[in-house]
Each structure stands twice: as C-alpha cells, then as structure tokens.
Amino acid sequence: MSEPYKSLKGSPFYAKRSPKGELVAILDLRLEGRGLKLIVPRSRAIREGEIHEIIVTQEEASPGGEVNSATYVGFWEVSRGGIVEVGDELWIGGIKVGVLLGFDETHFPNHLNMVFKGEPLTGRDRGFFLGDEVVFKGRDGNESKQL
Numbered sequence: 001m002s003e004p005y006k007s008l009k010g011s012p013f014y015a016k017r018s019p020k021g022e023l024v025a026i027l028d029l030r031l032e033g034r035g036l037k038l039i040v041p042r043s044r045a046i047r048e049g050e051i052h053e054i055i056v057t058q059e060e061a062s063p064g065g066e067v068n069s070a071t072y073v074g075f076w077e078v079s080r081g082g083i084v085e086v087g088d089e090l091w092i093g094g095i096k097v098g099v100l101l102g103f104d105e106t107h108f109p110n111h112l113n114m115v116f117k118g119e120p121l122t123g124r125d126r127g128f129f130l131g132d133e134v135v136f137k138g139r140d141g142n143e144s145k146q147l
Helices: none
Strands: 020-031 043-046 051-057 070-080 082-085 089-092 095-104 113-117 133-137
Touching (some): 051 095, 070 089
Antiparallel strands (some): 020 133, 089 133
16 A cells, blocks of 8 residues: 555644653764665654654655664653654754654664754764653644644
8 A cells, every 4th residue: 555645745734742752772873874764654653652763864865765874862762642743853851953854664663763854963972861851843843733
C-alpha cells in the first residue's frame, strides 16, 4: 500500500499534542556514510514509555531521502505521548536542537532514529545532562496546537 499522504504539500493536522520527555542517554558520536533511510510518512504517533534516538545533520533531506552525515545527541524517554511531524522543532533543556527531517527505522521496533537538521554537535558537546527536558514545538513555535 502506498503512503496516502505523500501528495500533501502541508500538514494534515488542524490540531495536535506534541510529546514531551527527558534524556535517558547522552551520546558523543559522529558518523559519515551512515545511510539513514528516511521513511516516507511525515508523522509518527509517539507513545508514553517509548525511547527514541536523536540524530542531527546539516544535510538537506526529506521523507523518502537518505542522510549520510550523522551526529548523535542522545536517547529520550517519552513521558507524554503525542504526534510529531516533519518541520517540528526539538528543544532540549531550553535549547533548540533542530528541525525534524524524518524518521529512520533501522532499529525499529526497539527505537526510531529521529533525524533533525541542526548544528552538528553531540549531546556531550552541547553539555546536556540525563533528565534534561525534551520538548517538541510545531511549526508555529507552540508545544501543542489546540482547538
């Protein structure tokens, strides 16, 4: 079955709740030639209790594309589930990390690789700590778009 939303130009979400959580691992790794394959779907439902990986790149990429230059920030645990979509901003400990480019399922169902466009700084480079708050903001800069 093909991706039903592939032809959409904008977001199908009129309102959505963004997930929140905290860092449970800090990473200090950079890889070239990584070959992350971004899945075609532009959004994912993220459930409470899940743990996912945060990766940044400076490459231009979109769903269905590939990312080769990867800088690893950390893993986060979801404390409040919600919806994330391409274009959402990721903030950790009050610092903007990047804008979501897409998702790689190399390690799924263990975890998703969430790939963001941002400065190529590792979690260690950024001075993050275990327990730092992880927040997603929609394209409008708000944590949740509510009716």
